[in-house]
Amino acid sequence: MNYQFSDRMSQLKVSPLRENAHKNMEQKEVISFAYGYPPVDAFPMETMGEIAATMFSEFDPESFLQYGATEGYPELRRLLKKRLQLVTNIPQAGQEEVVIVSGSSQAMDLAVRVLCNEGDIVLCEEQTFSGAVNAIKGYGAIPMALPMDLEKQTIDLTVLEAMLKRDQQKRIKLLYLIPTFQNPLGTSIPFEERKKIYALAKKYQVIIFEDDPYGDLLYQGEAIPKIKTLDTEGLVIYAGSFSKILAPSCRLGFILASDPILEKLILAKQVSDSHSNFFWQVLVAEFMKHYQFEAHVASLKGLYKEKFNLMMTCLQAFKEEELSFIEPTGGYFICCKLGEEVEEERFFDYLEKQKVAIIPGNVMSVAGKGYEKSFRLNFTKPTLKEIKQGMRIIAEGLQIATYSKAM
Amino acid sequence: MNYQFSDRMSQLKVSPLRENAHKNMEQKEVISFAYGYPPVDAFPMETMGEIAATMFSEFDPESFLQYGATEGYPELRRLLKKRLQLVTNIPQAGQEEVVIVSGSSQAMDLAVRVLCNEGDIVLCEEQTFSGAVNAIKGYGAIPMALPMDLEKQTIDLTVLEAMLKRDQQKRIKLLYLIPTFQNPLGTSIPFEERKKIYALAKKYQVIIFEDDPYGDLLYQGEAIPKIKTLDTEGLVIYAGSFSKILAPSCRLGFILASDPILEKLILAKQVSDSHSNFFWQVLVAEFMKHYQFEAHVASLKGLYKEKFNLMMTCLQAFKEEELSFIEPTGGYFICCKLGEEVEEERFFDYLEKQKVAIIPGNVMSVAGKGYEKSFRLNFTKPTLKEIKQGMRIIAEGLQIATYSKAM
Numbered sequence: 001m002n003y004q005f006s007d008r009m010s011q012l013k014v015s016p017l018r019e020n021a022h023k024n025m026e027q028k029e030v031i032s033f034a035y036g037y038p039p040v041d042a043f044p045m046e047t048m049g050e051i052a053a054t055m056f057s058e059f060d061p062e063s064f065l066q067y068g069a070t071e072g073y074p075e076l077r078r079l080l081k082k083r084l085q086l087v088t089n090i091p092q093a094g095q096e097e098v099v100i101v102s103g104s105s106q107a108m109d110l111a112v113r114v115l116c117n118e119g120d121i122v123l124c125e126e127q128t129f130s131g132a133v134n135a136i137k138g139y140g141a142i143p144m145a146l147p148m149d150l151e152k153q154t155i156d157l158t159v160l161e162a163m164l165k166r167d168q169q170k171r172i173k174l175l176y177l178i179p180t181f182q183n184p185l186g187t188s189i190p191f192e193e194r195k196k197i198y199a200l201a202k203k204y205q206v207i208i209f210e211d212d213p214y215g216d217l218l219y220q221g222e223a224i225p226k227i228k229t230l231d232t233e234g235l236v237i238y239a240g241s242f243s244k245i246l247a248p249s250c251r252l253g254f255i256l257a258s259d260p261i262l263e264k265l266i267l268a269k270q271v272s273d274s275h276s277n278f279f280w281q282v283l284v285a286e287f288m289k290h291y292q293f294e295a296h297v298a299s300l301k302g303l304y305k306e307k308f309n310l311m312m313t314c315l316q317a318f319k320e321e322e323l324s325f326i327e328p329t330g331g332y333f334i335c336c337k338l339g340e341e342v343e344e345e346r347f348f349d350y351l352e353k354q355k356v357a358i359i360p361g362n363v364m365s366v367a368g369k370g371y372e373k374s375f376r377l378n379f380t381k382p383t384l385k386e387i388k389q390g391m392r393i394i395a396e397g398l399q400i401a402t403y404s405k406a407m
Numbered sequence: 408m409n410y411q412f413s414d415r416m417s418q419l420k421v422s423p424l425r426e427n428a429h430k431n432m433e434q435k436e437v438i439s440f441a442y443g444y445p446p447v448d449a450f451p452m453e454t455m456g457e458i459a460a461t462m463f464s465e466f467d468p469e470s471f472l473q474y475g476a477t478e479g480y481p482e483l484r485r486l487l488k489k490r491l492q493l494v495t496n497i498p499q500a501g502q503e504e505v506v507i508v509s510g511s512s513q514a515m516d517l518a519v520r521v522l523c524n525e526g527d528i529v530l531c532e533e534q535t536f537s538g539a540v541n542a543i544k545g546y547g548a549i550p551m552a553l554p555m556d557l558e559k560q561t562i563d564l565t566v567l568e569a570m571l572k573r574d575q576q577k578r579i580k581l582l583y584l585i586p587t588f589q590n591p592l593g594t595s596i597p598f599e600e601r602k603k604i605y606a607l608a609k610k611y612q613v614i615i616f617e618d619d620p621y622g623d624l625l626y627q628g629e630a631i632p633k634i635k636t637l638d639t640e641g642l643v644i645y646a647g648s649f650s651k652i653l654a655p656s657c658r659l660g661f662i663l664a665s666d667p668i669l670e671k672l673i674l675a676k677q678v679s680d681s682h683s684n685f686f687w688q689v690l691v692a693e694f695m696k697h698y699q700f701e702a703h704v705a706s707l708k709g710l711y712k713e714k715f716n717l718m719m720t721c722l723q724a725f726k727e728e729e730l731s732f733i734e735p736t737g738g739y740f741i742c743c744k745l746g747e748e749v750e751e752e753r754f755f756d757y758l759e760k761q762k763v764a765i766i767p768g769n770v771m772s773v774a775g776k777g778y779e780k781s782f783r784l785n786f787t788k789p790t791l792k793e794i795k796q797g798m799r800i801i802a803e804g805l806q807i808a809t810y811s812k813a814m
Contacts, residue, residue: 006523248474251683271512
C-alpha cells in the first residue's frame with residue numbers, strides 16, 4: 001500500500017521533547033532539568049486514594065462511569081468558576097462559563113480548530129510551548145514569532161501593532177501567549193504591558209489565547225492580574241490546567257471564554273472525544289469541595305519554592321560572561337544563556353556525557369533556530385540533592401567550554 | 408466582538424442525541440431505549456475499587472499520575488494485542504502495534520485528521536454513528552452514503568465499486584464501516600461479503616476503518632471474523648473500545664493499524680491531547696492481568712442477552728404490517744421500521760407523551776433524511792421491567808397510529 005496522508009500532517013514532526021522523554025526517564029542515573037514534570041512527592045496520594053475509595057463504595061456509578069456532558073461535570077465547572085473568581089481574581093468567571101478539556105494542550109488544539117482556516121496566522125512569543133506550535137501547524141495554520149523584549153519581560157508591541165496593521169486580509173486569527181511564568185522563558189508580562197496588549201487586540205479585533213498552566217505557582221513578588229481580567233469584550237480565551245497542581249496523567253484542563261466561542265469549543269470537543277474522563281472530574285470536584293485543595297496547592301508552592309531558591313543561589317554564583325539567566329517569580333522554568341566566551345557544543349556535549357539533561361533553546365523556538373546559546377532548566381522535578389549535583393556539573397561544563405580557559 | 412470561526416465549524420451542529428441526552432436522563436420516569444449506554448449494574452464497582460485502592464496505596468505514582476507516552480501504557484498495549492489475537496482472533500495483532508486513544512470517537516477523529524484533506528470523501532453506511540459523520544465533517548471532508556442491502560446485511564457492492572471506479576482523482580480516502588452489530592442497524596456483514604469489500608479496497612487502494620465498539624457482545628450464532636483478519640496489505644484500521652465492556656467515562660479505546668498509519672495517528676494524538684488518562688490505562692491493564700476480565704465480559708453478555716431475548720419476544724409479537732425489524736446477533740441496538748399503515752408522526756408523538764424515548768431513523772442518516780419510518784431501540788440500558796412497560800407502550804402506539812384502525 002502506498003499511503004497518502006493529509007497535507008496538514010506534513011507540517012508535523014514528533015516533538016524532540018517527547019521523543020527522548022521516555023528514554024531519558026528510564027535512565028535513572030540521569031539528573032533531569034529537562035521536562036516540565038512534577039516530582040513524585042507532589043502527588044497527594046492519600047487524599048486521592050481516599051476520594052477514589054469513597055467514590056467506588058458510596059457514589060452512584062452513573063455519576064462518574066457513565067457517558068457525561070461534553071462541557072464537563074457541572075459541579076466541577078461551578079467550583080472552578082468560584083476558584084477563578086476568589087483565588088485567581090478573574091471576575092469574568094462570574095459571567096462566563098467554563099468547559100472541561102483534556103489538559104491545556106487540548107484547549108489550544110480546540111481553539112485553533114475553531115478559529116483558524118488553513119493558511120491563517122497565529123502570533124506567538126518567539127520561544128514558546130512546542131505543543132501549542134504543533135497544534136497551530138496541525139490545522140494548517142501558520143505560527144508566526146513575535147520578538148520579545150526580555151528586559152521588560154514582554155512582547156515587542158511595535159512589531160505586534162505593525163503586524164496587525166499590515167494584516168488587511170485578517171489572516172491573523174489568534175494571539176497565543178503564556179503571560180505568566182512563560183515556558184521556556186520564565187518571564188511574566190507586567191500588568192501595564194498586558195493592558196497595552198489587550199488594547200491592541202481590541203483595536204484590531206484579534207482573539208487572545210491566555211495559556212496559564214503555571215499560574216498558581218508564585219514564589220516571590222506580587223501576582224500580576226491575568227489578561228482575562230481586562231476582558232470587557234469577550235476577546236480572551238483563558239486556559240488553565242490541573243497538570244501542574246494535581247497530576248498530569250489525569251489530563252484535566254479548562255477553558256473560560258465568552259458564550260459564542262465556548263459554544264464552538266464544546267462542539268469541537270464533542271467531535272474530538274465526546275468528553276473528558278468523568279472519574280477524574282468527580283474526584284477533583286470532591287477534592288476542591290471537601291479536602292483542602294488550596295492547602296495542597298500551598299504545600300506544592302512551598303516544595304517548589306525551596307528548589308527555586310536553591311537554583312537561584314547556584315545560578316547567581318556564575319559570572320555573567322559565563323552564563324546569564326532571567327529570574328522568574330514563579331512557575332516551572334528558568335531560561336539561561338551561555339556567554340559569548342562559552343562554546344555551546346562543547347558545553348552541551350559535556351552535560352550529555354555527565355548525564356545532565358536540559359532543553360536546548362532551539363527546541364522551543366517558533367522558527368526552530370536563533371537560540372543556539374540558550375537552554376531551559378526545570379527545577380520542580382529534580383530533588384534538592386540532584387539540583388546541587390546537576391548545577392555543579394553545569395559549572396564544570398562552563399569551565400571546560402570557555403574558550404579563554406580551554407586554550 | 409464580531410466573531411469569525413473556521414470554515415470547518417460551519418459543517419458541524421450539536422448532535423441531537425447529545426442535546427437531549429442529559430435532559431432526558433434527568434427525567435427518571437422516562438423509559439429510555441434511546442442512548443447507547445450501559446446499565447448501572449454493568450459496572451464492576453468492587454473490582455475497580457479494589458484495583459484503585461491498590462494503585463493509590465502500593466503503586467509508584469510515576470506509573471499512573473505522571474505524564475505518559477502518547478501511544479499508551481506499554482503493559483496495556485501488550486495485553487490488548489494478546490487479547491486481540493486470542494479472544495478476538497485477529498492474527499494481525501501479532502505483527503502490528505496498537506495505540507491507546509480516548510474512546511473510538513477519538514480513533515475516528517484522528518483517522519480523518521491523518522488521512523483526509525478538505526473536500527476529500529469518506530464512504531459510510533447510509534445510516535451510521537453520527538459521531539463518525541461529525542468527525543468527517545469536522546475536517547472539511549465529505550461523508551458519502553453507501554446504500555445498504557438489508558436482506559444480505561451488507562453494503563451495496565455494485566455501488567461501492569462504481570464509486571471507487573469513478574473516483575479518478577482519488578478523493579475517496581476512507582471507507583468507514585461498523586461491520587459487526589452495526590449502529591443503528593444491528594446488522595453484521597457476512598464473512599463472504601467482508602471478503603468482497605476487502606478485495607475492492609485492495610483493488611482501489613482505499614483504507615478501511617473498521618469500527619468495532621460492540622464486537623465482544625455476541626448473543627447468538629457464530630462470531631464473524633473481523634475484516635482486519637483479511638488484511639494482508641495494511642489497509643485496515645481496526646478500532647475497539649472499553650466504553651461498552653467496562654465504562655464509557657474512562658474514555659479508553661484503541662487502534663490496531665500498520666506502522667506507517669499508526670505513526671501518523673500517534674503524532675496527531677500527541678498534538679490533540681498528549682496521551683489518554685494513565686490512571687485508567689493502568690487500572691484496565693491490572694483488570695486484564697489479575698482480575699478475570701473475560702469473566703466480567705461474559706457476565707455482561709449474560710446480562711444483555713436476557714434483555715435481548717425479551718426484546719425479541721416482544722418485537723416478534725407485532726404483525727409485519729405494523730412493525731418490522733432486523734434481528735441482530737449481538738450488540739446494543741435493534742433497528743425497527745413502521746409499516747405503511749402506521750402514521751409515524753402520531754406514533755412518535757404518542758411515545759413522547761408516554762415518556763418512552765427512542766432515536767428516530769433520520770438522526771443516524773448520513774443524508775439526514777429518508778428514514779422517516781425507522782427508529783433505533785437500545786436494550787442494554789433499560790431494565791427488564793422497563794423493557795416490558797416500554798414495549799407495551801410501543802404496542803399501544805402502533806394501535807393508535809395505524810390508519811385503518813384509527814378511522
